Amino acid sequence: MRYRSKAAARGSPAWMTTxxxxxxxLVVFFVMLYTMSTIDNERYQKLAESLRQVLGPSVVQEDTPQAAPTVVDLEGPAPTPEQEVHDDLPPADPEHTDTAEILEALQEALAEELAAGDVELGEGEDGVLLRFPEQAAFALGSKEISEPFVPVLDRVAGVLADTPGLIRVSGHTDDIPIRSDRFRSNFELSTARAISVVHILKDAGITPERLIAQGHGETRPLAPNETPEQRARNRRVDVHLVDAAD
Structure with a gap:
């Protein structure tokens, strides 16, 4: 007769059963997760509650799975065909396309101002050039266009609205540093003046996409800044009609 030892008779410890x-x-749980292709939020919550009751609250987290982060589009959504902006947006059927025609139309519209010296007109390196001296369009050290000069810009806009090409508005000052709480430098003053002219042209009917505002401060003088007359000539706003047809 064989006798079993006392250790064998006792069998496995009780904790092994639990x-x-x-x-x-746990095996059933992971097999279930593996066989399920997706888990919607309602099923996940029910499953989490069941496991929480069996395994304790620390086993299952409350948060639902989060979607992976997406790449940020820094350029924004693509514009629709109606919203696309082109480099050169002339009117559909411009009335004035030749440089000589544009100059003639501006001369007719600004005959009085040209005779008085309040406006200068000619051809620049890149197209038609209009020049407005400070004394005609602005108060000293101000960006606000004088009221009598607004109708002049309206007439300019009336001609340029019927032409092709971009319109670049450039502000210029003399070399005396500005002393103003409103402007930190001549660059700010010249840029603010160019923007003021751009707003008038836009409000008068120029397509905004054709307008460019620039401020050059004292960096592009027409004459040496040695006399009050020379400094007055350097304080100006230039309007270029760029790439006008020859």
Whole structure:
């Protein structure tokens, strides 16, 4: 007759039974997750609640799975065909396309101002050039266009609205540093003046996409800044009609 030892008679420890049951539950849980292609939020919450009751609140987190972050589009959504902006947006059927025609139309519209010296007109390196001296269009050190000069810009806009090409508005000052709480430098003053002219042209009917505002401060003088007359000539706003047809 064979006798079993006392250790064999006792069998496995009692905790092994509980541990084996827990392992079986976990195996079933992971097999279920593997076989499910997707888990919607409602099913996830029900499953989490069931596991929380069996395994304790620390096993299952409350948060639902989060979607992966997407790449940020720094350029924004693509414009629709109606919103696309082109480099050169002339009117559909411009009335004035030749440089000589444009100059003639501006001469007729600004005959009085040209005779008085309040406006200068000619051809620049890149197209038609209009020049407005400070004394005609602005108060000293101000960006606000004088009221009598607004109708002049309206007439300019009336001609340029019927032409092709971009319109570049450039502000210029003399070399005396500005002393103003409103402007930190001549660059700010010249840019602010160019923007003021751009707003008048836009409000008078020029397509905004054709307008460019620039400020050059004292960096592009027409004459040496040695006398009050020379400095007055350097304080100006230039309007270039760029790439006008020859």
């Amino acid at each position: 541990f084996a049951d827990l392992m079986a539950v």
